[in-house]
Amino acid sequence: MDFHKYEKIWLVFGILSLAIFLSIVGITAFGQGHTPAGGMDTIDPEKVNETAPFDNPGVRQIDKNTYEVAIVGMAFGYNPSNIKVPVGKEIIFTLTSTDVVHSFTIKDTKVNMMVVPGRITHKNYTFNKPGKYLVLCNEYCGTGHHFMSTEIEVYEP
Numbered sequence: 001m002d003f004h005k006y007e008k009i010w011l012v013f014g015i016l017s018l019a020i021f022l023s024i025v026g027i028t029a030f031g032q033g034h035t036p037a038g039g040m041d042t043i044d045p046e047k048v049n050e051t052a053p054f055d056n057p058g059v060r061q062i063d064k065n066t067y068e069v070a071i072v073g074m075a076f077g078y079n080p081s082n083i084k085v086p087v088g089k090e091i092i093f094t095l096t097s098t099d100v101v102h103s104f105t106i107k108d109t110k111v112n113m114m115v116v117p118g119r120i121t122h123k124n125y126t127f128n129k130p131g132k133y134l135v136l137c138n139e140y141c142g143t144g145h146h147f148m149s150t151e152i153e154v155y156e157p
């Protein structure tokens, strides 16, 4: 095979650019200790219902100003489906999935979590306004994906 001189130059340029780019991404990821969003905690996806805190999902108070909400995502819903949390307190959302990848996305907030089988993801959030917040799954997870939603009620304690 015979390459034109310019073709060779562009091939070398392209391959070198790719190698440099991937090296920069790789080195900074290791150097800065990047982890998957939401943390590195793992769980046996077949034993979710026996593993704390998912053996008893729901809202639990940790201290005066902190609450944890353990939620299990599955096709096509969230357990528990009725979540009530107080306004102005730190809420730690803790999620996992029993089947495929879902998301836990609270509309009009910065909460947009991946819900991954085999992993436990965390996200802290404080609601500043009481009311009802729509939660959606934004990862395509099957034929019922568009039905996968719930609501969080944020109340004045």
Ligand code: CUA
Pocket: 074, 075, 076, 101, 102, 103, 137, 138, 139, 140, 141, 142, 145, 146, 148
């Ligand atoms: Cu769950 Cu889409």
